[in-house]
Amino acid sequence: MHGLGQILLQSRADVLEAWLERLRETVPGVQPASLQLLKLELGTLIEKLTGYFLTDDDDGAGPAFKSVEEQAATTSAACARDGLTPMETATLILSLKAIAGELLDRETSAKATDLYRMRTALDAVVDRLALVTFAAFVETREEIIKRQGRALLDLATPALPIWRHIILMPLVGIIDTQRARQVMEWLLEALSREEARIAILDVTGVPLIDSRVALHLTKTVEAARLLGSQVIVTGISPDAAQTLVKLDVDLSNMITRGSLRSGLAEAFRLLGQQSKGTTETMI
Amino acid sequence: MRVPILRLGRVLLTSLPADLTDQQVMDLQIDALALIQAGKADGLVIDITAADVVDSYMARILSETAKMVTIMGGVAVLAGMQPAVALTLVEMGRGMIDMETAFDLEGGVAKVGRMVASRGGRHDEVPTA
Numbered sequence: 065m066h067g068l069g070q071i072l073l074q075s076r077a078d079v080l081e082a083w084l085e086r087l088r089e090t091v092p093g094v095q096p097a098s099l100q101l102l103k104l105e106l107g108t109l110i111e112k113l114t115g116y117f118l119t120d121d122d123d124g125a126g127p128a129f130k131s132v133e134e135q136a137a138t139t140s141a142a143c144a145r146d147g148l149t150p151m152e153t154a155t156l157i158l159s160l161k162a163i164a165g166e167l168l169d170r171e172t173s174a175k176a177t178d179l180y181r182m183r184t185a186l187d188a189v190v191d192r193l194a195l196v197t198f199a200a201f202v203e204t205r206e207e208i209i210k211r212q213g214r215a216l217l218d219l220a221t222p223a224l225p226i227w228r229h230i231i232l233m234p235l236v237g238i239i240d241t242q243r244a245r246q247v248m249e250w251l252l253e254a255l256s257r258e259e260a261r262i263a264i265l266d267v268t269g270v271p272l273i274d275s276r277v278a279l280h281l282t283k284t285v286e287a288a289r290l291l292g293s294q295v296i297v298t299g300i301s302p303d304a305a306q307t308l309v310k311l312d313v314d315l316s317n318m319i320t321r322g323s324l325r326s327g328l329a330e331a332f333r334l335l336g337q338q339s340k341g342t343t344e345t346m347i
Numbered sequence: 348m349r350v351p352i353l354r355l356g357r358v359l360l361t362s363l364p365a366d367l368t369d370q371q372v373m374d375l376q377i378d379a380l381a382l383i384q385a386g387k388a389d390g391l392v393i394d395i396t397a398a399d400v401v402d403s404y405m406a407r408i409l410s411e412t413a414k415m416v417t418i419m420g421g422v423a424v425l426a427g428m429q430p431a432v433a434l435t436l437v438e439m440g441r442g443m444i445d446m447e448t449a450f451d452l453e454g455g456v457a458k459v460g461r462m463v464a465s466r467g468g469r470h471d472e473v474p475t476a
Contacts, residue, residue: 248437252430259450283437290433292426292449292458338457 068182069117086159098146105139136193137200144204223254229261236269244280262331268299278313298327362394390459396427406443413446422462426455
């Protein structure tokens, strides 16, 4: 396919311009910054493609085609990061067919059979690239999702010593099994480190409190009790209270308060109660 | 070797070693109950700071000891559990340790004091009106 390579080499700039035009059509809301980036990526892709056709590496397994595939994957990753949909990305790659088709139509010097062969070869390559692109796109998306999941898990759950013997742990975000376990671990560590007698668990920032979250909370309360500490759960919204009662969740062995303020008052009351009993009375 | 039980005023103190055998826990239970029966103490504080592992058998024996002490008119408190142990026990199921707990030995003794006070005072004293 040396001829095709030659044709591409001559009209590289035109192809790139036409391609970007297509991109603007398929994705009307594309940002100027990401357009610049994509222009760079697509330019490299055309270059690699030209290189592949020029080397006559027809079986599609040689190093030249490998580098084309790699570039397609990089381009697709860039698309995924810039928020293009899979549909838009695939359309973008496949639009190369039409662009190159027009290019070949204008090409009059070559024989008709040669043109036909060129076009079939190009179609095959672009189809293959579309598949590679799609795989790379999905991979990048998964990577992004995984990273976001990790970030969410690492979302700081600080245990703040707000008073002598009292620590506060504000929870923000959705509590799933993994996160609940982590919260429990951190809370117990903090209780033991700060020698705290009371932990206030503020759930104002937890959007949804259902029976599963309640179960996690009860477990945490139970674990803290084993350390000899008490847990006050604060910030239970009216919505959460309604849900928990309707779901018949038993929270009777848990100290719960509506606001952090009343939770703190309860903590001080409990501390006062505890300090009444002293070691001396028994010796 | 039996785990020693110390007496501090009206409280029995004992600290479980890391490599505690089942037989040692049973002996401890018998010794503690005997001391309470002899009227030498009102409360028992079992300190498990050294224990890295508490299995279900040990948890049951400890809970049972606490209940037995209560039946005999005393109070029992478990003190100094490691966070990792608490985590494991909670994962194993609810209510594995069915007894009062405290942060450390001092907290345990204080808790015994509070419980004895709320019960109506020490057994070796005439209740004041």
